[in-house]
Amino acid sequence: MPRAPDEPRRREFLKQGLALGLAVAAGQALRPGRLVGAALNPDPEVPNEQVARILRDLFGDRPIRRGHVLLDMPLVAEDGRVVPVIIEAPDLPMTTENYVKAVHLIVDHNPDPYLAAFDVSPAMGTLSLQFRIKMKRSTWVRAIIETNTGEVWADYARVNVSLNGCG
Amino acid sequence: MNLTIGDARIRVPSRIQQGDTIQVHAIVQHPMDTGFFRSADGQPIPAYFIKDVTVLYADRQVGHFMWTSGVSRDPVVTFTLVADREGPLTIRWIDNQGAVFEQTARIAFSTT
Numbered sequence: 001m002p003r004a005p006d007e008p009r010r011r012e013f014l015k016q017g018l019a020l021g022l023a024v025a026a027g028q029a030l031r032p033g034r035l036v037g038a039a040l041n042p043d044p045e046v047p048n049e050q051v052a053r054i055l056r057d058l059f060g061d062r063p064i065r066r067g068h069v070l071l072d073m074p075l076v077a078e079d080g081r082v083v084p085v086i087i088e089a090p091d092l093p094m095t096t097e098n099y100v101k102a103v104h105l106i107v108d109h110n111p112d113p114y115l116a117a118f119d120v121s122p123a124m125g126t127l128s129l130q131f132r133i134k135m136k137r138s139t140w141v142r143a144i145i146e147t148n149t150g151e152v153w154a155d156y157a158r159v160n161v162s163l164n165g166c167g
Numbered sequence: 168m169n170l171t172i173g174d175a176r177i178r179v180p181s182r183i184q185q186g187d188t189i190q191v192h193a194i195v196q197h198p199m200d201t202g203f204f205r206s207a208d209g210q211p212i213p214a215y216f217i218k219d220v221t222v223l224y225a226d227r228q229v230g231h232f233m234w235t236s237g238v239s240r241d242p243v244v245t246f247t248l249v250a251d252r253e254g255p256l257t258i259r260w261i262d263n264q265g266a267v268f269e270q271t272a273r274i275a276f277s278t279t
Contacts, residue, residue: 082239107237111203115237123229123249125188130245134201134237 044140044156047108054106054114055144064144064152068092071143071155080135080161087143089127089153100127102146109139135161170196175270177258182277183250194243195260195268201236217242219261224274225254250274 043066046052055064072086085105092100103118115133127145135141138161144154175195183189195217202214214236222230230246248256253275260268 110237111201112235112237115235117233119231119233120246121229123224123227123251124247125249126247128190128245128247130243132239132243134199134239 041156043154044108044142044158047140051106051108051113058104058144059146059152062150062152064154066154066156068153069143069145069155071141071157073141073157073159075158076160076162077135078162080137080164082132083135083159083161084132085130085141085143087127087129087145087155089145092127092145092147092153094122094124094126096122099148100145101148103127103129104142104144104146105133106142106144107133107135107139108142110134110136135159136164137161172196172198173260173266173268175258175260175268177256177270177272179256179272179274183274185250185252185276187250188247189250189274190245191248191256191272192243192245193258193270194241195270196241197260197262197268199236199238199240199242214263216263217260218263220244221259221261222246223255223257223259224248225252225256248274250276 046055068089068091070086070088070090072088073083077083087103087105089100094100099122100120103120104114105116106113107115116131118129120127138159141157141159142154143156144152146152173196175193178192180187180189197217198215199217200212200215202212204212206212216236217234217238220230220232220234221228229248232244234242254273255271256274257269257271
């Protein structure tokens with residue numbers, strides 16, 4: 001079989017892909033305790049002073065680290081009036097000694113970004129919440145949880161909204 | 168089916184064994200008006216939404232949710248619960264005008 005003229009470039013491309021894969025794997029190894037994949041993307045920037053103040057009021061200068069939480073939302077929300085949200089933390093304990101205390105949902109570009117808060121308890125057995133929200137436009141959504149020991153964990157989802165849900 | 172504001176339903180599994188982690192589904196009828204819209208004749212529709220949800224299981228508070236008008240109309244919520252005792256599961260919704268809506272499901276264990 002004759003070799004395609006672009007073969008060297010293809011080789012180069014494959015090598016780069018391998019190198020990237022190794023770098024990602026190394027990055028994962030350096031972050032024990034995080035869910036796989038969580039460390040791949042940078043955290044979304046805080047978009048404005050309103051969201052910055054919400055985060056400051058809730059968490060002070062405690063670090064908000066990505067991990068342990070899963071925020072499941074559609075990539076594209078066809079109707080901004082009804083966007084499903086699932087928040088779970090399957091690997092965090094829910095015992096009387098160690099448990100998730102609160103869950104906060106922040107929608108960056110909604111008129112009222114701090115959309116909902118949930119005080120939860122060990123009686124729930126595991127953290128798993130599902131509900132539906134309104135979204136004004138395409139934006140990042142932040143699910144941030146607090147444990148009883150004061151740790152703060154987060155997951156983020158970028159949702160593209162086709163039909164505005166806030167008028 | 169004609170539903171009015173405050174009608175609420177709770178769904179739990181039909182068969183529960185002691186110690187099961189069950190899923191609880193709850194819905195309440197409510198317009199969840201944001202206050203950003205106007206009616207057809209141009210009058211602003213004031214904000215009118217559920218702002219506080221309390222979950223009581225066998226007289227213990229197991230959850231407390233704080234909502235805004237950003238939650239979709241006729242709000243649903245699904246959460247888990249460890250069914251460790253028999254007793255009532257009561258959910259109480261309070262809106263921003265102070266109205267209280269309540270619904271109760273019974274947690275009872277299957278004998279087989």
